[in-house]
Amino acid sequence: MILDIKRALLVSLVGLGTAAHAAEVAVKVGVSPIIDMAQTYAAVGNGYFRQEGLDVEAIAGGNIVALLPGLPAGQFQFIAAPIVTVLQGVASGIKFRIIGPGSAIVAPSPDISPIVARADGPIRNPKDLEGRTLAVPSLNGNLWLYSRAYLEKKGVDLAKVRILEVPFPQQFDALVSGRIDAASMTEPFATRATESGKGRIVGYPYTETQPVFVSVVLVAMADWAQQNPDTVRRFVRAYLRGQAYANLHKKDAEGVKLISSYTKLDPAVVGKIAVPDFPQTVDIKAIEETARLMVRHGLLKSAPDIKALVHVP
Amino acid sequence: MKQAFGQAGASGAGLVLLLAIAWEASVRTGWIAADAWPAPSEVVRLFFEPRRLTVLLHEAGGSLSRMLQGFLIGSLAGIATGIVMGISRRAFATLDPSFQLLRVIPVPALVPPAILFLGLDDAMKITIVAFAAFWPVMLNTLHAVRGIDEALIETARTFKIPVARRVRAVILPAAAPLIMAGLRLSAASALITTIVAEMIVGAGGIGAYIVLMEQAARMPEVYAAVIVLSVAGYAINRGMLSLERRWLPWNAALGQA
Amino acid sequence: MSAVGARGLGAGFLGILLALWEAAARMSGAKAALFPAPSMVAGTLATMIAEGHVFVPLAESMLRLGAGYVAGLALAVALGVAMGYSRALDNLFEPLVELLRPIPKAALVSPLMFFLGIGDLMKVTVVALGVFFPILINTILGVRSVEPEFLETARTFGIGTRSMLAKIVLPAASPQIFAGMHISLGMGFVLVIVAEMISADGGLGFAIVNAQRSFRVKEMYAWVVVLALTGYAMNALFMLLRGRILRWKRDSWVLEETAAQA
Numbered sequence: 001m002i003l004d005i006k007r008a009l010l011v012s013l014v015g016l017g018t019a020a021h022a023a024e025v026a027v028k029v030g031v032s033p034i035i036d037m038a039q040t041y042a043a044v045g046n047g048y049f050r051q052e053g054l055d056v057e058a059i060a061g062g063n064i065v066a067l068l069p070g071l072p073a074g075q076f077q078f079i080a081a082p083i084v085t086v087l088q089g090v091a092s093g094i095k096f097r098i099i100g101p102g103s104a105i106v107a108p109s110p111d112i113s114p115i116v117a118r119a120d121g122p123i124r125n126p127k128d129l130e131g132r133t134l135a136v137p138s139l140n141g142n143l144w145l146y147s148r149a150y151l152e153k154k155g156v157d158l159a160k161v162r163i164l165e166v167p168f169p170q171q172f173d174a175l176v177s178g179r180i181d182a183a184s185m186t187e188p189f190a191t192r193a194t195e196s197g198k199g200r201i202v203g204y205p206y207t208e209t210q211p212v213f214v215s216v217v218l219v220a221m222a223d224w225a226q227q228n229p230d231t232v233r234r235f236v237r238a239y240l241r242g243q244a245y246a247n248l249h250k251k252d253a254e255g256v257k258l259i260s261s262y263t264k265l266d267p268a269v270v271g272k273i274a275v276p277d278f279p280q281t282v283d284i285k286a287i288e289e290t291a292r293l294m295v296r297h298g299l300l301k302s303a304p305d306i307k308a309l310v311h312v313p
Numbered sequence: 314m315k316q317a318f319g320q321a322g323a324s325g326a327g328l329v330l331l332l333a334i335a336w337e338a339s340v341r342t343g344w345i346a347a348d349a350w351p352a353p354s355e356v357v358r359l360f361f362e363p364r365r366l367t368v369l370l371h372e373a374g375g376s377l378s379r380m381l382q383g384f385l386i387g388s389l390a391g392i393a394t395g396i397v398m399g400i401s402r403r404a405f406a407t408l409d410p411s412f413q414l415l416r417v418i419p420v421p422a423l424v425p426p427a428i429l430f431l432g433l434d435d436a437m438k439i440t441i442v443a444f445a446a447f448w449p450v451m452l453n454t455l456h457a458v459r460g461i462d463e464a465l466i467e468t469a470r471t472f473k474i475p476v477a478r479r480v481r482a483v484i485l486p487a488a489a490p491l492i493m494a495g496l497r498l499s500a501a502s503a504l505i506t507t508i509v510a511e512m513i514v515g516a517g518g519i520g521a522y523i524v525l526m527e528q529a530a531r532m533p534e535v536y537a538a539v540i541v542l543s544v545a546g547y548a549i550n551r552g553m554l555s556l557e558r559r560w561l562p563w564n565a566a567l568g569q570a
Numbered sequence: 571m572s573a574v575g576a577r578g579l580g581a582g583f584l585g586i587l588l589a590l591w592e593a594a595a596r597m598s599g600a601k602a603a604l605f606p607a608p609s610m611v612a613g614t615l616a617t618m619i620a621e622g623h624v625f626v627p628l629a630e631s632m633l634r635l636g637a638g639y640v641a642g643l644a645l646a647v648a649l650g651v652a653m654g655y656s657r658a659l660d661n662l663f664e665p666l667v668e669l670l671r672p673i674p675k676a677a678l679v680s681p682l683m684f685f686l687g688i689g690d691l692m693k694v695t696v697v698a699l700g701v702f703f704p705i706l707i708n709t710i711l712g713v714r715s716v717e718p719e720f721l722e723t724a725r726t727f728g729i730g731t732r733s734m735l736a737k738i739v740l741p742a743a744s745p746q747i748f749a750g751m752h753i754s755l756g757m758g759f760v761l762v763i764v765a766e767m768i769s770a771d772g773g774l775g776f777a778i779v780n781a782q783r784s785f786r787v788k789e790m791y792a793w794v795v796v797l798a799l800t801g802y803a804m805n806a807l808f809m810l811l812r813g814r815i816l817r818w819k820r821d822s823w824v825l826e827e828t829a830a831q832a
Contacts, residue, residue, distance in 0.1 A: 070433055089785040139770055174687075263529055325661055329665055410583070413801060413806070417756050417802075418801075523677050538677070542672055543670070544669070546672020546673070547665075550668050
């Protein structure tokens, strides 16, 4: 009897051992060193992925949108990407599936992306933008869409506003030198603009248009996710722990240390800027609202079924 | 050579220094005030911070390694192709139309298909760099071979020198100066392409460093990286010029007495 | 070799490349959504042309390229002749030129946009800067290759420096200068596209980047095809002009032919 128990224990120990070994799965995740990716960096740095038996390699790029085609190409298995781009990809026949939340911009204001005008200029509220130029970082992107939606909500005639593309790092100089009249900025540039005394905030296109805006979502390819449910589950679990960590430590010393370590932002700056939210669930209603706006502003012909896109592992 | 260096060093360096002083003055006096225009003193100061210097040099090393590999592959292919196309009408007719279509495709348009088939790491970047480095040296070689002095070719023919020997003994030496100039242009193209590819994709190299610093609103670091690039490119060019002087001592075009 | 024969060879090779593309696209499986076959791209391209979407961006890019090319060319030849001829000038400018040349314009987006704005001036300047260097280097080389005897003879005849430079040196250096112009044509075109991608404001570059971001993959490749065809056309035009202008310089092919006849 004791021999049987010993044998059983031995077998189960060996079984566990091999199971643990077989459980080490290598996956790659696309990242970009921006604030919205804090959860991924936290999950890697704090060992959450390792604890789930995942060997995660981060593939970095300067621009997430440029990196995104790597997902359907199989160069990596997961990536947190801007919702507008993901939905456009889906509309083009790319089988993205939303498997987790990313960053969200949640009311009340202030949030991370104000529209900033010159402090000594004529623009004080959205209506003043008629007949003027507004810069957005990327035409047809998240902020372009919501800047338009915001202006429309405030009764501005969009036909009278000239919207140009100026990348974030160049917006402040362009504003101050008068080449543009206002810019939809992000952090840390927005805080720098206001702190310098030369920028004045006109409004917040995200939170003043929609109480919750799901900015970035975690995606994987439909086929791969279906064939690897266990890996997906483990990845998402660790990833959500990263979300919790990032959300909890948003404004304290630990969070500042994390964010400044990979973005290379000055820690003093990180302490001052607004940061997004890192929720635990995917807000389908919020995404449906975004899809509706995308149709309205010509980015999509019709809104896709968001519920069908969300793949809960 | 020492004389040439010394002379160039004096007035040329003087000009660069003068411009640097003007730049510093423009910032100090507040004449030009912009994020994009930090004072050179702020930039230079970064080079004296050991940690930052280490990071910069490390990234530079990565970039240069990728650049070198791409350059070697691309330029060797370029010279060989240029010679073949320069000698043979048929080769030219076959390859040129396709080449003219391919040569104008810019790096950002090449990256998506490259990512698809070659991945996101060094292999992809090196391939793109090789592609970019191919063109300048191929074109210069082609033009050089086609433009060779008639007398030389006539003589070679009269003596019925076989093609291979003709290439080695007559064509290559005559075309060498322009080929070397093409190599210098290809080296520059290789460096630029490496940086641009790194700016689009990847965590390593000066290109990625520049993008990271721009997004962190740290312009002095961006300029420090640009200076590293500038000095590296300068050094590479100087190195190639001195190689040229050694291999082509008869080349009056280099202005040696 | 006849002109028809030449075209046949060229078309044949191009055909092979297209067939390879088609095969790679069809066999790429899951990547198919991101790598359309030429047959599909052709359809999208035809629609784009039919709906008149191509002309305006193309014209915008061409105008910017033209302006930048002319500016870069003029400056490069002028400075190149001066630096090629005068050791003192070369010593003065060479370090500065060689320090600036390796810098990718994409790394200088911030100061470029600050000083030159986000519109056409910035793009034209970027093109001019890119066009400048290859022509400069090749011009210097060309000028230095001129046989000293020519210059001596000219001086003996009392021909002034300016005349000598314009009427003897420049023509003698023209094959090399044209080689530089050839390279710069391609480079300038690439730069105008890149500038339009960075400061998205019309033109082919913006069209490509816009299609890329919105995952309109077939459209993106269609634009790249437009790019390639335009580059081809420009090159053909350039070689035609080169043939006319350098008619006096017989090249090795002509010699091949005459030798064959002998």
